[in-house]
Amino acid sequence: MSPVWASVLGVGAATIVLKATGPVVLGRRELPSWLAGPVSLLAPAVLAAFVVTQAVGGDREIVADARLVGLGAGAIAVALRAPILAVVVVAAAAAALTRLLT
């Protein structure tokens, strides 16, 4: 199986199970607190890791290029509470423009 399909099917199956855990499996029981605490912090930790790898990640090296300009422009859009699509478009445009000019 290609990595794309393996990922799509693996993530799909895992997500279906995660969403069903409460309503189907656990019912009214709660997650133990030692597990619930770190789980609540997974999203910020992993999303921050994605911001970094997507912005400066290269082939086993840190690369500073037009992506940083795009991320900076996107950060301004986020600070101005722009909708997500606007953030994406602003970041892409800033990076594309930087590549065009350099």
Place this chain on the structure above:
Amino acid sequence: MKSRFLEGARMIAPVGVAAFLFALSFGVLARAAGMGLAAPLVMSATTFAGSAQFAVASVLGSAGSAGAAIAAAVMLNARYAPIGISIAPAFHGSLPRRLLQSQLIVDETWAMTIRRKGGFDLQVLLGAGAVLYICWNLGTALGLILGNVINDPNDLGLDAAFAALFLALLVPQLRGRREVTAALLGGGIALALIPFVPAGVPIIAGAAGSLVGWMRG
């Protein structure tokens, strides 16, 4: 029963527009990441969770392995276990029915349903979830069509768009000191590991930031 289903559908409508556009960007970026046409469609239909889907596209687009993509996405979707548990008492009926209905739990439908005046109502969740599900899948399809006309995605700055997108998803998560600590550690660990490990692994390692953030927060 039907009126409360429609109430949920009406309440979520503005979010539906946003979800449609969000899914549209997933379609474009998934195409740019080389995921083809069918796989992103199947993913939106089965996973139905934004950040995890972008995570998979990001890891695969940077030549990471399927294992790394799955691990990153599962960590992002782990929150659905506690979220599902918090509204589990509202679900009734047979196991297959509850299994299907639980798939309409996403951040937005959950938040709207628990904030609703008059208490939590499963029909409201289902009405809202149905609207978002349709918007999400239509948006993905349109994004894939748009993405098809793009030659070199990086010429258009789509790699930078990925980074900004994850930032836009991260910022609303930073509600307190623990969240900020976890994010700084997650980002720092990932940055430190980029030169030494294959793509995707820095993200999985970054998840350790959540453990330390919890112990020290």
